[in-house]
Amino acid sequence: MSIRSRFAALAASIAFVPALVGAQSAPAGPAPLKVGDAAPDFTVATATAAGLSAKPFKLSEHRGETVILAFFPKARTRGCTVQMESYRDRYAELFKSGQKVTLVGVSVDPDSALTSWAKDAKFPFQFAADVDRKVGVAYAANTGEGFHKRLLYVIDPQGKIAYVAAPFNQMSADAYTDLGSAITKAGHGAH
Template sequence: MLNVGDPAPNFSTNAIAGDQTIPVNLTNYRGRRVVLYFYPKDNTPGCTREACAFRDGYAKLRNWGITVFGCSVDSADAHRAFAKKYSLPFPLLLDPDKKIAKAYGADNGIPILGLDKRITYVIGEDGRIAAVYPQVDPATHANQIIQDLGADKPRPAATASVMPRELAPGKSQKPEGRDIE
């Protein structure tokens, strides 16, 4: 597990965002806060509660320029079905080989099934770990993040963030940088 102040390991991967597959490279989010939450499996009770709680609080986080990524070992098809079924407005990272989970100490949460741990990292604008949530209640976790990051307070519209270029409509680009090794 990473600690507050550690550099956030960079990663390049694809993600499911609605019905699209998009490239995601963490370095493209430097200068923005990122919530990276790992969860065991799509369409399971706890993971569904957690994802829907992030969905319900997403507008508050986005208004403050905070990006949200969910990450598990599920396939692109499983992520796509999960995102569609629950109208998830944030990308679900593809990590079938667990490179991202291993780099963040989130692998082997349920070793017999090969599933990730439920753990969340907040990555600061400087690319360092700003907060770690190693044990979370899926039903209340998103609200805790919103409160801890101050996203429950109003923000003037003039300071709202711009969408990262890889999430902008009609944009397609190859991820830059190296994948986690």
């Protein structure tokens, strides 16, 4: 085989590789919402350490507050426990003890599992039981594999996305520092 023939064969095989790679790779999911986007409204059942909330959580009813949606894969798993315990331990500092700041942990777990976990771990915030995955789909958190990505949104008091952590790195101290700054900044925009 001549050098020219070898080069032509190599060029043809290289041209085929992107098509082959593209055919084998999984399609990318929707991109997370961006800062400045209007936060999609939703209504979902929530649970706390006290049990199932009497009234579902409706995002639009929380205008005037800073809302943090913390999507996570599964209750009681190692990484999720680190994340939620960090929120609990920093609740006064990061989330202003819930004064005009609402934290909602969102997973596909049923409300009974979230209630039990919140009670056992003494979590002072609420969890959304997104069992039908509608909230996860609206916020590009749904993996399509039965759980949510670890994704976090700060929504300002006007209902706009003020901060996105995609993914939220629950093991990094900087992630919590950045979150605290974003919450403070979003809240100051309300004045």
